[in-house]
Amino acid sequence: MCLSVPAEVAKILPDDMAIVSIDGISKEISIALIDDLAVGDYVLVHVGYALARIDPAEAERTLQLLQELGSEGQDLQS
Amino acid sequence: MKYADEFRDKTIARGLARAIGAEAESQSEYRFMEFCGGHTHAISRYGLEDMLPANVRMIHGPGCPVCVLPASRIDMAIRLAERPEVTLCVYGDLMRVPGSQGKSLLTAKAFGADIRMVYSTLDAIRIAEQAPNREVVFFAIGFETTTPPTAVMIRLAEKKWLKSFSVFCNHVLTPSAMHSILESPDIRNIGRVEVDGFLGPAHVSAIIGTEPYEVLAQQFGKPIVIAGFEPLDMMQAILMLVRQVNEGRHEVENQYSRAVTRKGNRRAQEEVSDIFELRDQFEWRGLGLVPHSGLKLKQAYAQFDAEMRFAMHEVRVADNPACECGAILRGVKRPVDCELFGTVCTPEIPTGSCMVSSEGACAAHWTYGRFRDYQLRRA
Numbered sequence A: 001m002c003l004s005v006p007a008e009v010a011k012i013l014p015d016d017m018a019i020v021s022i023d024g025i026s027k028e029i030s031i032a033l034i035d036d037l038a039v040g041d042y043v044l045v046h047v048g049y050a051l052a053r054i055d056p057a058e059a060e061r062t063l064q065l066l067q068e069l070g071s072e073g074q075d076l077q078s
Numbered sequence B: 001m002k003y004a005d006e007f008r009d010k011t012i013a014r015g016l017a018r019a020i021g022a023e024a025e026s027q028s029e030y031r032f033m034e035f036c037g038g039h040t041h042a043i044s045r046y047g048l049e050d051m052l053p054a055n056v057r058m059i060h061g062p063g064c065p066v067c068v069l070p071a072s073r074i075d076m077a078i079r080l081a082e083r084p085e086v087t088l089c090v091y092g093d094l095m096r097v098p099g100s101q102g103k104s105l106l107t108a109k110a111f112g113a114d115i116r117m118v119y120s121t122l123d124a125i126r127i128a129e130q131a132p133n134r135e136v137v138f139f140a141i142g143f144e145t146t147t148p149p150t151a152v153m154i155r156l157a158e159k160k161w162l163k164s165f166s167v168f169c170n171h172v173l174t175p176s177a178m179h180s181i182l183e184s185p186d187i188r189n190i191g192r193v194e195v196d197g198f199l200g201p202a203h204v205s206a207i208i209g210t211e212p213y214e215v216l217a218q219q220f221g222k223p224i225v226i227a228g229f230e231p232l233d234m235m236q237a238i239l240m241l242v243r244q245v246n247e248g249r250h251e252v253e254n255q256y257s258r259a260v261t262r263k264g265n266r267r268a269q270e271e272v273s274d275i276f277e278l279r280d281q282f283e284w285r286g287l288g289l290v291p292h293s294g295l296k297l298k299q300a301y302a303q304f305d306a307e308m309r310f311a312m313h314e315v316r317v318a319d320n321p322a323c324e325c326g327a328i329l330r331g332v333k334r335p336v337d338c339e340l341f342g343t344v345c346t347p348e349i350p351t352g353s354c355m356v357s358s359e360g361a362c363a364a365h366w367t368y369g370r371f372r373d374y375q376l377r378r379a
Ligand code: SF4
Pocket: B322, B323, B324, B325, B328, B335, B338, B339, B340, B341, B342, B345, B346, B350, B351, B352, B353, B354, B355, B356, B362
């Protein structure tokens, strides 16, 4: 039940609703819990609601850090 | 899937595993509890335990809202659904959870109760709008992640003047449960929980932020790292926990910074605090009565409170004594330590709630972990 997925906002609808795309599949969800969403933003979707906005810069930073940590680990082996 | 697949890279995962292996000191033991059912599920699904060195162990905590719901609340929901005027809307996970007599919402439905599975609280609103002559009740359950959607639903019901709509509220709070795991009178009976750190919940934290954990980390001297649900997120968080333990630190760190901030989602928090207030105590399966750990509707929304509307009473019931859910939820025992595991109790016919939800420790182990046990035995 706690599983949620990242989705891209494809269209903002009236009444705090939006169409998001999850791996190419469209879904109508509520965006009542997030302010100022725009098309192209990524959100976490859980039980039909956007719960949080995904910050692309932070995602990039985490990925970079993971690459570094991962390759440090690789070096340990060799 | 963007923001998911990149965090599943096998090569990086192996590198991280080696880094953990190199940094975990061989003479020490590291026992980390993942609080959240989403983590439990992912750990089993991606076989993360196999990548960790033997002295780094994951303990599956109570972070699945279905698993911690006591049988008495299921009984209440069944009694409610059996009233001829009521339509009960529930999240699918709840349908097979056994109540005290082995009866579930699914069996009640088979006997004619009007129970509808919903995916979202918005579905419940739609059902209520379409059936103005029925008493439509939403069985609300979940941690801080599912509470804001319930709040939005109540606001909508008010706006739409839904006069025969109400909510059976079972929302619970994560920090109070973490507190109760570390410090509660029950520990004497079940055995002390040995935890060296916590993998903090991902999406709960997206709502409440990292700040509420700070006092826990301080008070109990345990490091807490908020972690995303993808395998690399968890491996990185475990490495961060190992480092904290090695350095004797006990801080709250945030691995999941792409979705979690220190203050969390303010708008969601406001929705929740407008509509709900704390209960003095709430029963958790396996943890007993936990003070200030559950929510109920505020007086101003009493008309939407199914417990008031239908004068529902809770009758506490003892769990099946053979079911070890209580000890498993606290990380004192593992699913295989339960003699019912895989014999009497399977996902098809679950005895305890840990077997019902795919996020429960027993179900996760049944689905993904048995093969691993088999291989270990053969090795
Ligand atoms: S195997 Fe079944 S009975 Fe045993 S602890 Fe798990 S859920 Fe409870």
